[in-house]
Amino acid sequence: MSGMLIIGAGLAGLTVAETLRSEGYAGPITLIGDEAHAPYQRPPLSKGFLLGQTAEAQLMMRPPELLVKKDIDLRVGAGATAIDRSTKRVALGDGSTLGYDGLALCPGSRLRPLPLAGADWHGVYGLRTLDEAKAIAAALEAAHNVVIIGGGFIGLEVASVARRKEKRVTVLEAADRLMARVVAPLISQFYLDLHTRHGAEVVLGAMVSELVGSGGRITAVRTRDGREFPADLVLVGIGIIPNVELAQAAGLEVNGGIVVDACGRCSDPTIVAAGDCTARRLDDGSLRRLESVQNALEQGRSAAAALLGRDRPFHAAPWFWSDQYDVKLQMLGLTAGFDQVVTRGDPTTQKFSAYYYQAGKLIAIDSLNQPPEHMNGRKLFEKGISPTPAQAADTAFDLGSLLA
Template structure:
């Protein structure tokens, strides 16, 4: 490509940073501009609810690149000014301060924002959401100074923060509207594993209940009131009830938006000169023949580079299987694939569910849709092969720990999908 071509990336998170790196790695010599709404340079988010929150990782370890990398590679990093709109007619990205940056091709990697609760008290001091590095540091300080925490929402973020709080000897009450934690993701067959795990660590788990109000005293949180009127004391509250994709710039530009910026398997939006990747993108996934919006680390890690190659004219579609991981207390897990509620008809467990050392498989019509390994390692590749094969499996052999997974998974070239 000619040196006068300008690639602009809106969103300086993991997807945006890896896209910028890929442009340079692939030999692009034109202008690269990376715009971010935070003052920090790009960093990874998983440590914010795991090792960094727990004080087991240094701050510098969360960043994608060393501080000097951007200047050394000719990437113009524009921190602290969010994108507000895409002007597709003028081929310009409009920033919140009114500045405009012309682009030849644009990548939207604007990520997502935590959902807010529509209840009184959310503006009190001591009420936290977790999305940014600064959020993680504020929560870590609360864990050092608080005796009682309420976590609203028993999703991955809520449970990882809960585990960090219990490791810091903070008493925790988890408030969840569903009947089990992680019910939507894991279903009633596997979700009890995480309920039992947290109760075993003395977490007060309140399911089937909602939050009516966050209570305060002198401008600071003092507790919460549940939907049934029960009041629970708290020195801090962490709200983890999901995220919303930051589609504002795309909507302003008239791009197709439907629970994210809609893109094809090449990360191309409804405008051929605009791409999208990461949390904000709802991608046509060839393995599932449908659009999926995946909110996890691996999607940003691999989707950003895939989008960059597409921006450079590459024609390889993105077909990596969804993947994420979690660490809570002594439980480590990896989840590969996609099984939506109502999209499977059987769950097969291989191993010891009670001991929390197993692999769970979600099947539809005898075919593996997703697999989750809990405290069992080095099995991601055969799980991927089982999903990709689309072949019906013998569920008795699938459940039998004495039958190697490689004997069930068709042998074929695989992606390094982590």
């Protein structure tokens, strides 16, 4: 018996492994990771860890002895390089091969590279892994001028950490507002004001055209309009690319991600996939790719059940969070296609929510510093209840009463 093989020792991979055990699977489970570390949490890398408030040991998802106790064979340091579906064997970077009865693909994603000369110079960083976070944390101590390329979540979280460390910070965002892909203009404006108030310079419509350096070290970033921003630390946060190559080479369907159904099954239903690497086919045939802790967790559970021949479809509304300065943003649902936004609470208090509607139906909620509002929203979504825009905007109206 070869047992279950899981490629990728991140949150999705670990969740598949642990769920297999909790669902009663008693055979061998092998978890393969190409990083040198046991599974660790990524969200704190751009938050508490960079700030120095979260220690490396606190990032680890499980103590090693717990994996031993669960009889999960964790092998780190050599990634999978090829899958042979006909013989059910996987080749690893160290030259060995492993057989499998069931296979889960959880290789996550990697950073989208900046297509400019100098992107590999000293002082230019991306943030995806613990090793990268350690390097940035060390460089940040000595840095004076921090330039962030990309005004998305990770860029803005690093900007807020750098400002809290009293560095000069410039955020260069190509779009005409921050986090434009996922939030309404009023939330973008709130974050522009927040960063500006904390002393960061945010430049919108900034097309980075050149990295300027000397002796292999970054000294400035130039934009297309000829402006030059001095920099001794540059953080590139321009998105990620799902790791699909192994699946593609093995002949599995890939379309912007490894295509899976609601239960995490790939086009070969004996193989499952979960996490950042997937593109999930929805009931209407469209594909959805999410990059979040919730997706890795939920899909990991579904994928493990599917390996055991059980259906556990994952339909929950997406959620996500971001911490910048003293503001916690919690997002629920997806904003794409909204035609109306109402606010609940006073934006000037840093404590309010935005309710997004499409044709009168609630499709998403962004809550700022309002965890109870977010939790209530999750219950509304679970039950398919849509308060009217007038109810959502009226703070005197108890939205929880709709759940009764």
